[in-house]
Amino acid sequence: MKSILILCNGSPPSEQLFSKYRAKTAYFIAADGGANIALKLGTTPDVIIGDLDSYDGSNKESSEIIFRPSQELNDLEKALQQAQKEKGTHIYILGATGHRLDQTLKNLSVLKQFSPKFQRIRIADNFGEMRLLPPSFADDFAIGTQISLFPLSGKVTGITTQGLKYPLKNEFIKNGVRDGSSNEVIKNPVQITHKEGDLLMFVKHNND
Structure with a gap:
């Protein structure tokens, strides 16, 4: 490495x-x-x-x-x-x-x-850190961490999340239509899966 x-x-x-x-x-x-x-x-x-x-x-x-x-x-x-x-x-x-x-x-x-x-x-x-997510993602974050999800190009489909305050269940986000901004970690591990598209995750830095 x-x-x-x-x-x-x-x-x-x-x-x-x-x-x-x-x-x-x-x-x-x-x-x-x-x-x-x-x-x-x-x-x-x-x-x-x-x-x-x-x-x-x-x-x-x-x-x-x-x-x-x-x-x-x-x-x-x-x-x-x-x-x-x-x-x-x-x-x-x-x-x-x-x-x-x-x-x-x-x-x-x-x-x-x-x-x-x-x-x-x-x-x-x-303000935070960005990464593109693989089809299946899991990690631990401090409780209360703000996480936002955005479609980097067009549309991302089949998104399911666990551990976030506002969960998604086989749903989509699309530029100009719907995004997943300002969600919050309530339980670990945070798990995010999606089926198609480029899913960008932004994790806000914790001030502590």
């Missing part, structure tokens, strides 16, 4: 959040301007990768620099390709949300694209 942290150039994570995820990982990739955020956080990436249009050059003396000018890929895609080369298995992504909404939506699309390529891939920000 090899855990890798990727830091993008969106809304910066808090020092506490960054430290939490950095402690989980053995290797640190900055996606272009994410290197500037890393410098402000007082840390140095192992690798800085991208077209380098946002990177100010401050870390060039101590990080490997990989210039990837392709406009067919965004900087997160380039960072994830590098994570594959490094044989990463568990990927944690910070700074991929906030600022421009179009870039946040693009990064959620990238999450779908790369989810099959790693054992675990998660996007986190100062």
Whole structure:
């Protein structure tokens, strides 16, 4: 198992959040301007990768620099390709949300694209953590944790949940029609199954 942290150039994570995820990982990739955020956080990436249009050059003396000018890929895609080369298995992504909404939506699309390529891939920000769920999922959470379910693309069908305050029983959610936001953990383990579609789960950070 090899855990890798990727830091993008969106809304910066808090020092506490960054430290939490950095402690989980053995290797640190900055996606272009994410290197500037890393410098402000007082840390140095192992690798800085991208077209380098946002990177100010401050870390060039101590990080490997990989210039990837392709406009067919965004900087997160380039960072994830590098994570594959490094044989990463568990990927944690910070700074991929906030600022421009179009870039946040693009990064959620990238999450779908790369989810099959790693054992675990998660996007986190100062509010919570997102992941795409497999057809059958079970895990424990602190009682009272807020969990939201969204269809990443179109419609998700056959959703059944256990352990949540508002259960679903072989039901669907669909963009523009119905979602599963702001549910709450009341019992463990939380179990979520679905039959078809891309089901995105957002878990709100507990303040304690």
